[in-house]
Amino acid sequence: MNEEGDLAGTDTLGDGDCVVLTFPARGDLVVLARLVASAISTRVGFDIEELEDLRLAVGELCLLALSGSDARHGDLQLEFTVSPEALDISCTLGGAAPATASQSNDGDEAAELSEQILAALVDEHGSEQEDGAVRAWLRKRRKGPLP
Amino acid sequence: MITDNLGLAHQLARRFLHRGEPLEDLVQVASVALVKSVDRFDPDRGVDFAAFATRTIIGELKRHFRDKGWAVRASRRVQELYLELGHATSTLVQQLGRSPTVAELAQMTGSSEEAVLEAIEAGQGYRAASIDASENEDDPLSARMGERDARFDSVEERALLAPALARLPAREQSILRMRFVQGLTQSEIAVTIGVSQMHVSRLLAASLNELRQHIGNDPSD
Numbered sequence: 301m302n303e304e305g306d307l308a309g310t311d312t313l314g315d316g317d318c319v320v321l322t323f324p325a326r327g328d329l330v331v332l333a334r335l336v337a338s339a340i341s342t343r344v345g346f347d348i349e350e351l352e353d354l355r356l357a358v359g360e361l362c363l364l365a366l367s368g369s370d371a372r373h374g375d376l377q378l379e380f381t382v383s384p385e386a387l388d389i390s391c392t393l394g395g396a397a398p399a400t401a402s403q404s405n406d407g408d409e410a411a412e413l414s415e416q417i418l419a420a421l422v423d424e425h426g427s428e429q430e431d432g433a434v435r436a437w438l439r440k441r442r443k444g445p446l447p
Numbered sequence: 448m449i450t451d452n453l454g455l456a457h458q459l460a461r462r463f464l465h466r467g468e469p470l471e472d473l474v475q476v477a478s479v480a481l482v483k484s485v486d487r488f489d490p491d492r493g494v495d496f497a498a499f500a501t502r503t504i505i506g507e508l509k510r511h512f513r514d515k516g517w518a519v520r521a522s523r524r525v526q527e528l529y530l531e532l533g534h535a536t537s538t539l540v541q542q543l544g545r546s547p548t549v550a551e552l553a554q555m556t557g558s559s560e561e562a563v564l565e566a567i568e569a570g571q572g573y574r575a576a577s578i579d580a581s582e583n584e585d586d587p588l589s590a591r592m593g594e595r596d597a598r599f600d601s602v603e604e605r606a607l608l609a610p611a612l613a614r615l616p617a618r619e620q621s622i623l624r625m626r627f628v629q630g631l632t633q634s635e636i637a638v639t640i641g642v643s644q645m646h647v648s649r650l651l652a653a654s655l656n657e658l659r660q661h662i663g664n665d666p667s668d
Contacts (some may be wrong), residue, residue, distance in 0.1 A: 331561050339568055348510070357464055384461045413458065416501035 313343040318380045324392055325374040330362045333378055337389070340380050344387050344442060346360035357421045357438055359387060360414040364427050365391040366413035386423070390437040392430065448486050452500055456481045459504045465561075467511060467524065473508065480507035528566040531556050536643035540634050547643050567645070604619060611661035619654040 313319070315327040321336050323329050335360040343353040374395040381388045389392055411427075418438055429437040460473035484500035512518075535555045539547035550656070553560045612620055625631045625639065633651070637644040 335561065335564055335568065338565060342569070348521055349513070352466060352521075353509075412457075412497075413501070416498050417459070417462065417505065419498065420502045420505035 304382050306384075311384045313340060313384060319380040321380075325366060325376045329376075330359050333358045333362050333376070336378070336380070340387065343384055345438070345443070346387070348349045349371050352389070352438065353421045354389075354418070354440055357418055357425075357440070358391075360421075361389060361391040361425075361436045361438055364411055364418070365393045366435050367408065367414070367434065382389045384442070385409075386439045386441045387441050388437065390435055392435045393433050395438045449481055450498065452481055452484075452497065455497060455500060459501065459508065463508050463512070465559075466517065468515075470510070473511075476508055476511045477504045480504040483507070484563055486620065497521060506537055525566050525569045526555060528558060528562060532563065534647055535639070535641040536645045540637060541643050546634055556633065568654060587664045614661060615654055615657060622647060622650055623654055 302321040319336065319340060321333065323332050334355045337354050338351055343352050346354065358378070362378075365376060374393050377392045377394060379388075379390045379392075381390075413424070415427070422438045423441045425437065427434055429435075456477035457474055460470060463473055464470055480503050481500055484496070484503040487503065488496055490496075490498055532552055535552050536547060539551055539555060543551075547555075548559050549563050552558075553563045556563065558566075570659045578635040612623070615623070622636055622640070625636045626633070631639070633647045637647045640647075
């Protein structure tokens, strides 16, 4: 058994498995999203570099969902879905009021940077307005079958 | 163009800070990558410079980590922190007379709380893999296990778990008995068998999972 093998989780997530995480939309809680992303990445067989990319990407996804809203009263909902080809993650902000004009400008700049970072880290990504909330999503392709 | 985008290079460098490299090194890599971006940028392609530079800078930052053998070091670092947490937990249990919090463990090991949680999470996988391997006679865990307690036989019969319990290593059986028959706390068990409370917690969780599997109960029930 090698070192890498020792660290790989023995539990795996398979085709169609879905994990949903909801937490108050606060910057200091984005750590929860990153930790869950790590745990899931390990279980779908991503290597440590892909895992770190996903941790970073999930943080940006949260920032993207938060952009354009006053998130002080909202919740972020992340959905991780495993398919044979990829891990799909979506992040939706619910229950938040629309941003003020100055918040919106700041949000646009932050969102632009987040989108550029996502473009460099994952295979596909995007964001759309859904029932007044921003839904940001990403797709990271898997190299092979489940470990 | 370079001056205008130094802020971008700095922001991107900061995004990679949690991987254990000093910020100055990352900023330097990102700044060099920014210069490369300017050299390579072709405005006729209709791509926004910031988007192009971001991709180039992140690519160079990732290459920097790859070239330094970061993946192997990171993997080792997690294992080392996991082991360090075991020692830190034992020390703090002695000092505090109770189980330490994640914040206290982070402070003692000089890590962030997130890193501690990551190491615990990775350690669960490490631990489970080791349990699978424990049927091997050469396994170091087996070598450290305590002797079987004769009184335990009646307990397992009463519990109708005999076949499942018998499959567990002797030390795990002892720990279950201490926890559920004698009613000791995890910290008390830890002191008794000379391991950390965190280690006892993991052994208990793994043993209970194994029992559930053998008697056909879903842990989520």
